[in-house]
Amino acid sequence: MPELPEVETLCRQLKTILPGEEILRIEILDARLGTIEGLVGRRVEAVKRRGKFLQICISGGLTAELHLRMSGRLFWQKGGVPPFPSYSRLVIAFPAGTLILIDPRRFATFTVQPVSSAPALVEDPLGGLSARRLREIARTRRRPVKSFLMDQRLIAGIGNIYACEILFAAGIDPRRPSSGLSPAEWRKVAKMSVAILERAVACRGTTVSDWRDLFGCSGTNQDHLAVYARQGEICRRCGGKIERITQGGRGTWFCPSCQQ
């Protein structure tokens, strides 16, 4: 569910609440999450984001790393007592309230002292992407540019919705081999990536089905989607018809007439 803008939204909201708070209690409601040790009694020092990971830095040099995967959400509940929402999988109680991980599909992960995975080649597309760097990384890769943009080892944070929207904004066919884009095309991709992601952050994310922010509110970026989930509808730029294809097992939406 959440991509960079959604995780950034949660991160900004948590920053207003958690720093300085003591962890009073942790309840694991889904055994898939494993055990979580060493956090109770410690204090939150900072909240950060890396790609789609949310990092909670804890006193004593610990870091808890949360990944929401497909259906994870975070919800802030004022009181610390049940009932918790459906599909609550993890509860972390603080003096100010309770942080709840809601996750129907149970793919989310929460780890302490993570074996911090290697950073992406492009650490974070917010605040500037180098077109030359993208082109350099793409030079030896022939796979479709859409799956290139979504590869977290290469660029941190872009997922299915924003990959589709970025390529529409850049006017590039998602099936094009990455190595075949011209310097001018990479400039467009770089520029549009930043623009699309920044607008989504400003809109507190995209709510097409179940995304909600920390306080249960929908985002508003769905109002700006040009292609995602719009198959059969009219392209607002050229009047053509938006199509859906499958790439790497995921849906891709694009306008064949204005994305070349």
Place this chain on the structure above:
DNA sequence: TATAATGTTAGACT
């Protein structure tokens, strides 16, 4: 009932 859903990754290919 079959399909698709905002993600990642192990293992099999090339």
Place this chain on the structure above:
DNA sequence: AAGTCTAACATTAT
């Protein structure tokens, strides 16, 4: 060897 592709994970909604 590095790059690429597929299936699998678990559950709900259409």
